[in-house]
Amino acid sequence: MSSRLIVALDFPDTERALSFVALLSPADCKLKVGFELFVAGGPDFVRSLVDLGFDVFLDLKFHDIPNTVAGACRAAAKLGVWMINVHAAGGDKMMRFARESLSGLENPPYLIAVTVLTSMDAEQLHQTGVMADSPDDQVKHLAKLTRESGLDGVVCSAQEARMLRETLGNDFLLVTPGIRPEGSQQGDQSRVMTPEAANAVGVDYVVVGRPVTQSDDPLAVIAQINQALL
Numbered sequence: 274m275s276s277r278l279i280v281a282l283d284f285p286d287t288e289r290a291l292s293f294v295a296l297l298s299p300a301d302c303k304l305k306v307g308f309e310l311f312v313a314g315g316p317d318f319v320r321s322l323v324d325l326g327f328d329v330f331l332d333l334k335f336h337d338i339p340n341t342v343a344g345a346c347r348a349a350a351k352l353g354v355w356m357i358n359v360h361a362a363g364g365d366k367m368m369r370f371a372r373e374s375l376s377g378l379e380n381p382p383y384l385i386a387v388t389v390l391t392s393m394d395a396e397q398l399h400q401t402g403v404m405a406d407s408p409d410d411q412v413k414h415l416a417k418l419t420r421e422s423g424l425d426g427v428v429c430s431a432q433e434a435r436m437l438r439e440t441l442g443n444d445f446l447l448v449t450p451g452i453r454p455e456g457s458q459q460g461d462q463s464r465v466m467t468p469e470a471a472n473a474v475g476v477d478y479v480v481v482g483r484p485v486t487q488s489d490d491p492l493a494v495i496a497q498i499n500q501a502l503l
């Protein structure tokens with residue numbers, strides 16, 4: 274069975290990322306490339322991971338006018354990546370354009386949305402003009418909009434997963450960062466969950482960065498997380 278672990282390749286340069294990836298095989302995990310590495314390594318770097326056989330989540334969180342986002346999604350899909358994302362706050366029309374931009378492709382990537390950044394609290398949301406009572410209400414609202422726009426799922430915190438599973442049903446991907454295996458450093462994540470607990474609340478994929486990338490024995494941590502997700 275294909276792994277439900279997505280390792281976040283949060284390295285400052287492609288040399289360090291590639292020497293880490295050389296330890297892994299595509300059966301161990303999927304890989305996430307975010308802004309830092311994409312800006313450093315560009316599309317060629319992403320293609321090189323795809324050519325090694327890895328499923329790649331290109332985490333660029335597109336948010337612009339519908340036509341521009343559609344073009345960016347199509348360009349990303351042409352790299353052969355497995356998953357891409359946009360900001361749900363870009364609205365229904367933007368998400369529908371993004372979805373349509375992938376139609377007709379032979380192997381389209383999963384297209385998911387970010388709802389509310391986990392760094393935003395109620396006060397910061399209000400400052401940006403969002404008047405939802407709580408971040409949770411806004412997450413639920415935007416996750417529903419994402420589903421109605423025809424996307425495949427959302428990035429969400431594990432704390433939100435149960436509520437979203439209940440609201441949106443099983444046929445909607447929940448992709449969850451903020452995961453910490455028992456005994457690992459919490460780092461700057463404020464609300465964390467173990468892989469076992471995330472599995473129990475019904476997430477589809479977990480995103481884990483530093484507990485794997487900064488471990489002395491990354492393969493052992495990967496094996497432990499894969500085991501927890503069985």
Ligand code: C5P
Pocket residue numbers: 281283307390391392428430450451452460462480481482483484
């Ligand atoms: O090292 P760590 O496991 O905290 O890495 C988590 C990854 O997930 C990072 O790449 C981070 O940017 C990303 N992420 C997150 N929280 C979100 C969305 C993405 O931690 N709400």
